[in-house]
Amino acid sequence: xxxxxxxxxxxxxxxxxxxxxxxxxxxxxxxxxxxxxxxxxxxxxxxxxxxxxxxxxxxxxxxxxxxxxxxxxxxxxxxxxxxxxxxxxxxxxxxxxxxxxxxxxxxxxxxxxxxxxxxxxxxxxxxxxxxxxxxxxxxx
Numbered sequence: 001x002x003x004x005x006x007x008x009x010x011x012x013x014x015x016x017x018x019x020x021x022x023x024x025x026x027x028x029x030x031x032x033x034x035x036x037x038x039x040x041x042x043x044x045x046x047x048x049x050x051x052x053x054x055x056x057x058x059x060x061x062x063x064x065x066x067x068x069x070x071x072x073x074x075x076x077x078x079x080x081x082x083x084x085x086x087x088x089x090x091x092x093x094x095x096x097x098x099x100x101x102x103x104x105x106x107x108x109x110x111x112x113x114x115x116x117x118x119x120x121x122x123x124x125x126x127x128x129x130x131x132x133x134x135x136x137x138x139x140x
Contacts, residue, residue: 011047012044012132015041015042016041018038019038019041019125021037025037032106032110032112035102035117036104036107038118038121038125039073039121040072041125041128042121042124043072043075045128046076046131047075050082052132052136053086071102071104072099072102073097073099073101073102073103076093076097076100079093092131093124093128099120099124
């Protein structure tokens with residue numbers, strides 16, 4: 001039976017869990033599934049970055065990326081615009097979206113991920129984790 005209410009989001013732990021599972025799947029040769037989890041890891045990490053900067057996931061306030069309840073292929077660009085509007089932020093994600101070719105619907109496909117795509121997505125996740133590290137250090 002499905003729970004009567006959704007669980008509360010723990011973006012940081014979900015990002016780490018998805019990253020770790022992606023690495024296991026990649027080593028097992030399950031590249032398409034590994035890639036999906038990389039996208040989810042990056043998405044969770046950026047949503048955590050928003051939380052650390054005072055933006056609630058469903059909040060629509062001035063300066064917040066509107067409609068950020070989206071997947072990483074769109075969230076990356078929304079976050080880039082958000083961070084451009086933040087004065088004094090020194091840690092950023094690259095302007096080029098490494099997830100431009102990612103789509104959550106690829107979970108229904110087979111053999112759609114290339115080695116270069118997987119490598120780019122891993123780099124994107126690392127950029128998100130570096131941003132989180134900076135934001136956490138900034139708060140201490």
